[in-house]
Amino acid sequence: MRFMKNLLFFFVSIAVSLGANAQTTAAPEKPDPEAKKVLDRVRKKYEGYKTLEAAFSITSEVPGQAKDVQKGTVAQAGDKKFRLDMDQQIIASDGKTTWVYLKGNKEIQITDTDPNGESGFLTPRDLLKRYQKGDFLYAITDKVSEKNRVLTQIEFKPTDKKSEYSKLRISVDEKTSAIESIRAFAKDGSRYHFEITRLTPGKKFPDTHFQLDAKNYPGVHVEDLRM
Numbered sequence: 001m002r003f004m005k006n007l008l009f010f011f012v013s014i015a016v017s018l019g020a021n022a023q024t025t026a027a028p029e030k031p032d033p034e035a036k037k038v039l040d041r042v043r044k045k046y047e048g049y050k051t052l053e054a055a056f057s058i059t060s061e062v063p064g065q066a067k068d069v070q071k072g073t074v075a076q077a078g079d080k081k082f083r084l085d086m087d088q089q090i091i092a093s094d095g096k097t098t099w100v101y102l103k104g105n106k107e108i109q110i111t112d113t114d115p116n117g118e119s120g121f122l123t124p125r126d127l128l129k130r131y132q133k134g135d136f137l138y139a140i141t142d143k144v145s146e147k148n149r150v151l152t153q154i155e156f157k158p159t160d161k162k163s164e165y166s167k168l169r170i171s172v173d174e175k176t177s178a179i180e181s182i183r184a185f186a187k188d189g190s191r192y193h194f195e196i197t198r199l200t201p202g203k204k205f206p207d208t209h210f211q212l213d214a215k216n217y218p219g220v221h222v223e224d225l226r227m
Contacts, residue, residue: 032139035154039138041177051077051205055198061191075203080113081210092212097226099212108214110224135159136168143174150174151181164188 046052053075060068072086080095090101093113100109136156144151156168164186171181178199184192214222 031137032154035138035140038140038152038154038172038174038177042172042179045177049201051075051203052199052201053203053205054196054200056194056196059193059195061193063189075205075209077205077210081205083210090212092210094207094210097211101212101217101220105221106217106219107221107223108212108217110222110226112226141169144171149180 053073055071055073057069057071060070062068070087072084074082074084076082078095081093083092084090088103090099090103092099096113098111098113100111101107102109136158138154138156140152141155142153144153150173151171152174154170154172156170158165158167166185166187169181169183169185170179172178173180182194184194186192214220
């Protein structure tokens with residue numbers, strides 16, 4: 001669960017050649033106004049989606065461990081409902097209740113959803129809201145051409161010095177205002193690359209898609225932690 005709470009920024013598409021190092025560039029003293037213009041366009045685009053579904057992969061590189069790749073799908077409806085399906089777990093929330101199915105343990109944990117939205121699940125909308133709140137300093141660091149597209153690279157640095165991340169690096173397609181990639185660099189030397197393989201905005205979901213019914217998972221133990 002800690003992996004999901006701390007790492008799932010999720011929204012990545014095509015890998016961009018950013019180099020293999022994680023050097024830290026000088027942090028801007030205030031947000032870059034040109035980067036803000038780009039992010040405002042991106043925010044407007046994603047706020048226009050009432051729902052979306054995406055298939056993705058997460059590549060994790062942790063010092064001393066073999067490279068790990070996990071795949072899954074994520075669905076989101078509005079600002080409150082989401083469902084994450086991965087190899088080892090499923091997380092679903094209908095805005096009031098959150099279910100976590102740990103497949104290896106055959107256990108479903110049920111909790112009240114945090115009314116402040118601090119679920120640890122960072123969707124595109126969440127990230128775009130947080131840049132507005134001042135949680136990050138950010139600046140355009142480069143523009144690259146890839147597959148007949150121009151990608152604007154924006155580097156985010158958390159204002160919280162206690163953050164376990166030193167920076168995030170995001171690439172935005174200038175033509176479509178779509179987030180194409182996110183790379184996260186942790187202070188312990190770990191690196192994470194999030195890649196979207198399919199994006200479907202406007203997909204219809206039944207309300208039950210954002211809930212987990214233990215009856216559909218024979219043999220699971222249910223741990224109800226709601227207050």
